[in-house]
Amino acid sequence: MNLGDDLYREIILDNYKSTENRKSLDDATFSQEGFNPSCGDDVTLYLKTDGDTITDVTYDGMGCSICLASANMLCNSLKGATVAQAEDLIGRVKAMLVNQEQPDFPDGAEDLEAIAGVSKFPVRVKCALLSWNTLHQIVQEIKSKPSDR
Amino acid sequence: MNLGDDLYREIILDNYKSTENRKSLDDATFSQEGFNPSCGDDVTLYLKTDGDTITDVTYDGMGCSICLASANMLCNSLKGATVAQAEDLIGRVKAMLVNQEQPDFPDGAEDLEAIAGVSKFPVRVKCALLSWNTLHQIVQEIKSKPSDR
Amino acid sequence: MIDQVKDTDLGVRADFPVLSRLMRGKPLVYLDNGATSLKPQSVIDAEVAYLRDNGATIHRGVYEFSERATTMYDDARVRIKRFVGCPEDGEVVFTKSATESSNIIARSWGAKFLRPGDRVVTTEIEHHANIIPWQEVARATGAELAFIPIGPRGEIDPGDVARTINDRTRIVAVTGMSNVTGAMPAVREIAQIAHAAGALVVVDGAQLVSHHPVNLAELDADFVIWSSHKMCGPTGVGFLYARKCLLEQMDPFLYGGDMIVKVTKDRATYAQAPEKFEPGTPNISGVIALTAAIDYLEAIGMDRIADLEDRLLARAEEALGEIPGVTLYVPDSVGRRGGILSFNVDGVHPHDVGSMLDSEGIAVRAGFHCAQPFMRHMGVGGTVRASFYLYNTAADVDALVAGVRRAKEFFQ
Amino acid sequence: MIDQVKDTDLGVRADFPVLSRLMRGKPLVYLDNGATSLKPQSVIDAEVAYLRDNGATIHRGVYEFSERATTMYDDARVRIKRFVGCPEDGEVVFTKSATESSNIIARSWGAKFLRPGDRVVTTEIEHHANIIPWQEVARATGAELAFIPIGPRGEIDPGDVARTINDRTRIVAVTGMSNVTGAMPAVREIAQIAHAAGALVVVDGAQLVSHHPVNLAELDADFVIWSSHKMCGPTGVGFLYARKCLLEQMDPFLYGGDMIVKVTKDRATYAQAPEKFEPGTPNISGVIALTAAIDYLEAIGMDRIADLEDRLLARAEEALGEIPGVTLYVPDSVGRRGGILSFNVDGVHPHDVGSMLDSEGIAVRAGFHCAQPFMRHMGVGGTVRASFYLYNTAADVDALVAGVRRAKEFFQ
């Protein structure tokens, strides 16, 4: 039986069910809500930065398994990364999901390959991208701030 | 060659070209304008009545051959008729053009059979009916008036 | 046994070519009829026949093909009016969708006649198409939008209708059948209450007309909207039923060709309805093909379709209700319902249920169903919705139930 | 000789099934392209393919068929934008017709932004669809409707445009190609003048886009309207091009599902264009089949189509002009014209000419052509109009000319 093999790989379920990153951060440097009006997915990202380094990332909200698994992977792959690395990762995720390019992720972010199959389900791509688009907004915000921080 | 045989019979052309009834009546008892917005046909009927009898009928205006031929036939067939006969004739013309019934006209109105073929050209039926619908309005007006006239 | 199969299978599947296609490699189980219906071959053929043998425009041509197209177009109006039992003093305007129809009422009637302090009464179970146009026109005119109190699953008690209507109420807009729960509010009773208070009644018939026999003369609504694509007809064709006297009072909605009596540089005078509301070149091929959809539905019989849906609904309700952790959004004692069933699986997002079903060839809808106020009222972030139509069978229901069971297990 | 035939025959007639049908027992000579175009087999096939193999709705389904329909629908937008050279900062909204598109501009922009004393500039050669909406919005807002002076046959001198525009002018609405004379006003020049005065430019492209290569980035209009059915595509699909920033400022035109971000009982917030202007279930089959029409026209080449029409027009003008008592409504020195020719036969009503041609299998249009102000300006009660498209040939022109000669003799 093919229970949506392409869409729901074990690794996605694990990330979906994991609750470790699913919380708000009281001392977040940046937080941003993302909303997908077409299905109601609603995710808030919390980032703690130290200079150029992302020291902690969490999320909370409601959404489908793809949306929340993707958000969880985002948190796992960004801890300790620089803002530039975050931006690079956003590009790679979009390339994989939107342009259907071969996934190519740095160490520590390989889990993200598991959502490659989502690109075959255009309606769900938005779910997988929600947290990444929200991250993109935060990155823009960081970059627009004067660099005295 | 079939130059629209069904539509343009000799008798229609004769009625179209005839100018005898094509004038206004200064001493008309009733007059009424009829307008067909879809093609611009514009015909005014003038009726002179004496009690219940239509003593004279004329028309003027602009329109296609079907419209003007039909108006001319109307004039020819109504002179000397009673209002009730006029009403009856309207019914027969509509039966022929709208319900595609076999034409059945009293003496003096046989020319009207010539427009039977128009019923096969739905767009032109309105042209043929314009003067008759206008006559219908006049008949309604006559009937709604107190009969002291 | 054989009777039971007959009872849950109208034997029409072969008429719908899409039903023999595979989805995700599996035979298609199409349960998204609340969104749109599949088209029988005869409707496809009718559209092709017009495009291949005629192709002309309507109303203005002086040539045979245009005359024939005009006759077919006008005939479609006669047919749809007969199909819904349009009374003598009523008219049906062709629009592009139920949504456009609803906007025509709100603007051409509402914006013209509503005054500050007037009340428009509606419900929280409405589709966005029957609620946002009234929000906007209420804001523009200073009228007030009031909601009939409803039960936990959207149940409407006619007594509450009476209590929500005041003497400033001009419009009562209510759905004839919920696209979320299938509930069929007592529209006739509501219409009586509304009329007694001097209000006009708008019925959203988008679901009702597609799934149940409807007689507009008996329904006694002043305006009814619905769509061709939900009743086996083409997309891009909607309907606005209204009493002729109302259409006369209303301003045109769109302005252009084929709706006028006279146009000068500075002003235009307008034809009567329906032309008044149908300027421009309409969806000719769609309207013409619609006639084939009506032929088709009439040959099957709307009462048989409604009966079939009753049985499929009962079967689905029973079987899904037996699965622990499945919540059915079924209203209490609201009488007959249309063949629509909303549900959720505990702890599983509706989209995930939908995608799991998709992977087995089962098409359902997951989300808000364009009814966000109703979702909020029920306190859910969306539902999975299975909706039936004449080609569905007990086997479709069973596939759905098995799929939901598997989805549940998978995500546990 | 062979070249001449090639010059006046693109060799595409076999692609159009209607062209092999008989009208009144005669081979069809279709010269009513100004009203609507015939459809090539590939467009019919595309529509059938969707109806037979898919049939699902767009945007909201979580299942494969709906995803595929959505992709095809979205692709059609990409294709039409490319076809007309839509600039980066522009967007194309799907409507039901050019007429609806025009009404969207007049209401969602005009009614919102026009103030008493503002001026809307247009011409008397416009189709009713580009004039009545402005009459109504001018009346509603207190704006003034001003007309660019035109020559006897509707000639527009850009100098007169400048003289008609004052500093209160907000909109200049002008046709890109007259559906009566084929005249193509100097839209780019007019746009420059209008923009210099701070006005927005609306171009009625219903004829222009169907018959000539168009590059919207070069045209530099702010709004452009046109219809699918005049360019080999299905009926019931229209287009509204506008700059994105204008679409953002405008209010939605219709309210309903699939256009919203959030809906509460009392208010809704709206998505961005194009969704903002496309609530409800659209004409999915029509939009999808449109793509095939674009493919088809691109394969032929719009420049070749325009060139063919030039030659057919020249041939018709010369031959009809030689018939005594035939008046051609041909504007003076207005540069290139589209393949449309209006004429009258002295003493014969246009409808009679039309019916005579009909009886010989020739389809033309007779009447006002939804341009009553222009008819009044020219002092005629209507004209006969022959209009050409890619499948017409010199033989069609010759049949027309022979038919007109016979009509003339017949009525003399």
Ligand SMILES: Cc1ncc(COP(=O)(O)O)c(C=O)c1O
């Ligand atoms: C109850 C109800 N009303 C209105 C609509 C809108 O119909 P359409 O999308 O055809 O305009 C729908 C369909 O989605 C519906 O289910």
Ligand SMILES: Cc1ncc(COP(=O)(O)O)c(C=O)c1O
């Ligand atoms: C110049 C012009 N503008 C607008 C229209 C209206 O187009 P539609 O009927 O497709 O809305 C037409 C077609 O009749 C036209 O020729």
